[in-house]
Amino acid sequence: MPIKKIVIVGGGTAGWMAAAALSRLAQSQLMQITLVESELIGTVGVGEATIPPFLNFNDRLGIDEAELLAAVQGSFKLGIHFVNWESVGDSYFHPFGNYGYAVDSVSFHEIWMRYRMAGDTRPLHQFSPETMAAMHRRFMHQDEGAELPAINYAYHLDATAYARFLRRYAEARGVVRKEGKIVTSDLHGESGFVRSVTLEDGAEIEGDFFIDCSGFRGLLIEDALETGYEEWTHWLPCDRAVAIPSRGDGTVLPYTRATAHSAGWQWRVPLQRRNGNGHVYCSSFMEADEATRILLDNVDGEVMAEPNHLRFVTGRRKKFWNKNVVAVGLSGGFMEPLESTSIHLIQSAIAKLAGVLSLDGVTPAQEETFNRLLGKEFSRIRDFLILHYKATKRDDSEFWNYCRTMDIPDTLQEKIDLFRLNGQVFREEDELFAETSWVAVMMGQGIVPGRPSAMAHSLDLDKLREEYEGIDKSIRYVVGNMPTHDQYLERYCPAAMAAE
Ligand SMILES: Cc1cc2nc3c(=O)[nH]c(=O)nc-3n(C[C@H](O)[C@H](O)[C@H](O)COP(=O)(O)OP(=O)(O)OC[C@H]3O[C@@H](n4cnc5c(N)ncnc54)[C@H](O)[C@@H]3O)c2cc1C
Incomplete structure (x- = not known):
């Protein structure tokens, strides 16, 4: 199934980083990108220390450092x-x-x-x-x-202000933001792919591809697709x-x-x-x-x-990419911020996604490659933290x-x-x-x-x-x-x- 509509679920650091990075696609009208977030639910509100590769993310978006x-x-x-x-x-x-x-x-x-x-x-x-x-x-x-x-x-930054900054950036490049709380999601009967999400007011948002940035809960990757979670609490017991x-x-x-x-x-x-x-x-x-x-x-x-x-529970989703959903940010997994690696893992997931995403649709090879590469990165960082x-x-x-x-x-x-x-x-x-x-x-x-x-x-x-x-x-x-x-x-x- 060709990909024409991408829906990003969540407007925390992960959601707006994904939206900003993919906004070039919206701008070129290759795809319609919608981001849904709920002010009522809010964001996790922490995550303010970064590591050096983060500079590249902003640089590639053409963002002026001092600004x-x-x-x-x-x-x-x-x-x-x-x-x-x-x-x-x-x-x-x-x-x-x-x-x-x-x-x-x-x-x-x-x-x-x-x-x-x-x-x-x-x-x-x-x-x-x-x-x-x-x-x-x-x-x-x-x-x-x-x-x-x-x-x-690298930088220390106010996470809420950063999401606001990226929101302006992404909206100016064609990303459409929808306010509202998602209450259900609908799956295709045959493929089990996510077809749409429905807001509290009854509005239905359809998509061909979904980026789950809904935070720890994993609204699509877990609630809808039941992907499963691999716990690492034995090695990283803080919770x-x-x-x-x-x-x-x-x-x-x-x-x-x-x-x-x-x-x-x-x-x-x-x-x-x-x-x-x-x-x-x-x-x-x-x-x-x-x-x-x-x-x-x-x-x-x-x-x-x-x-x-x-x-929180330290660990990772068993698959970051499952069917037509990719979990980015806390919905994909979490390791405590001892070496400030979470925002980096968001950046890394977005870069990999942008690399393998195709307008023609989703294939097992994309899913497999994405999961293997990101999985390795999670494990190596995990070892360093342990x-x-x-x-x-x-x-x-x-x-x-x-x-x-x-x-x-x-x-x-x-x-x-x-x-x-x-x-x-x-x-x-x-x-x-x-x-x-x-x-x-x-x-x-x-x-x-x-x-x-x-x-x-x-x-x-x-x-x-x-x-x-x-x-x-x-x-x-x-x-x-x-x-x-x-x-x-x-x-x-x-x-x-x-x-x-
Ligand atoms: C204690 C702690 C300290 C941290 N410190 C660092 C750090 O120093 N450096 C670092 O790199 N990372 C750090 N992190 C991680 C960092 O905070 C996250 O990686 C980052 O904020 C991304 O979060 P997120 O966007 O995935 O989720 P969230 O910020 O939780 O955003 C989730 C979004 O989904 C939306 N949403 C959820 N459910 C619904 C629904 N039903 N309907 C509509 N919208 C919905 C919410 O409204 C929100 O917009 C820390 C995390 C924790 C817990």
């Missing part, structure tokens, strides 16, 4: 500061960018290990421009700087969150902070005029009242709203005792074993997290290689010395010449009043 950041109270994010994860009182930084650079195919962290063994006491993070800039609360785009390395970054915004204190930090508590962890996401805060916790080990108290005790700045309580919980020395609560001793997927165990052996990290195909990310978390949480690899041993340290010192010096020079993050925001993208 976007001003509209969404945006700030720059250089990485994540993890506090209390290996043990209470310690911390490390997971930067968006590399440590130094590889020499003769030997990764920089291995070169660093060689110098370290030879008595050099500098920490690895001193060779990461993103970490050094974050520590000094500085930021600047690459093109304004001296000759040195590209600063990798609740309580979120609250607080007033900023005038300094906007260029990084997210993730602080581990006794049965979960707390995020702080700094926007231009407020901080987003939340406590992700495991209900088997902590009650909601205690989680809220811990959050409020640890929030910086005056709180600005009542706590927002959320429930690492944070598994690699702990904490024994101060039942929750941490559980995490420290739990079984982990073989794929993750293999990665840890290889790294312990000689510091190697192999990136699987187009896995999202690159070597630096794995190194940052493993080293940050006490997984230390026994010895550098044979290749690293073959390097002549004396010959490398000048280059090694050069990296350190250049980073100090570049970071030293950056404006503060606050100064840069003020100059480049001060929050528009409408974004408050």
Whole structure:
């Protein structure tokens, strides 16, 4: 059946990202795109930290960065500061960018290990421009700087304002928005494909293809098609969150902070005029009242709203694409926001969908390819998140005792074993997290290689010395010449009043 009408169900971050990305089709009149959302139901209202590939999404839509950041109270994010994860009182930084650079195919962290063994006491993070800039609360785009390395970054943004921004973008390009609560859906008798959804007021919206962005419930993918859900609670046991915004204190930090508590962890996401805060916790080990108290005790700045309580089950839909429905966003699956990966998974699903979508209709090959590729991406991210919980020395609560001793997927165990052996990290195909990310978390949480690899041993340290010192010096020079993050925001993208 040819595809002429696409219906997007839901107008949260996922719905409007999908609408904006596909709006070119609506504009060219190849397809009619309708988005249905219900103000009464609302959106999940969280999800404000992103990772670097998110820049490409907006860039491909031709969105001006400064304009976007001003509209969404945006700030720059250089990485994540993890506090209390290996043990209470310690911390490390997971930067968006590399440590130094590889020499003769030997990764920089291995070169660093060689110098370290030879008595050099500098920490690895001193060779990461993103970490050094974050520590000094500085930021600047690459093109304004001296000759040195590209600063990798992402954004913190107000999720509601971002959806509003994309709505304007998509509507201007032909996407039609319908307000109303969907109460039923109708399936074709023979194929079982979704034919239409019906709103509370009786209006029926027909479609050839449906993108389910209805949030955790999965209105079409689950309620209508009963696709099933694969739970990952054994490895990622947190299942609740309580979120609250607080007033900023005038300094906007260029990084997210993730602080581990006794049965979960707390995020702080700094926007231009407020901080987003939340406590992700495991209900088997902590009650909601205690989680809220811990959050409020640890929030910086005056709180600005009542706590927002959320429930979730970590895992993924057994199929993201089922018949003529593709689940994008929370309807497709959820892993806690420890590494800010949910919006990325929305972006990735949209990119894959745009790649395989055909005007001629739906085929099993499309469904199969989409499900396999997105499934792999979910699993790799899952392993990376589990690492944070598994690699702990904490024994101060039942929750941490559980995490420290739990079984982990073989794929993750293999990665840890290889790294312990000689510091190697192999990136699987187009896995999202690159070597630096794995190194940052493993080293940050006490997984230390026994010895550098044979290749690293073959390097002549004396010959490398000048280059090694050069990296350190250049980073100090570049970071030293950056404006503060606050100064840069003020100059480049001060929050528009409408974004408050
Ligand atoms: C605690 C927490 C923290 C998070 N932090 C981050 C983060 O830092 N970074 C990140 O990348 N991601 C984060 N996420 C994930 C992120 O919030 C989501 O991926 C993102 O907001 C997308 O949500 P969504 O659009 O899929 O769903 P929602 O925001 O829930 O939107 C669902 C939409 O469907 C509509 N809808 C539902 N039912 C009906 C109906 N019957 N009729 C009509 N319309 C309907 C709703 O009105 C709404 O418009 C976090 C999630 C949680 C739970």
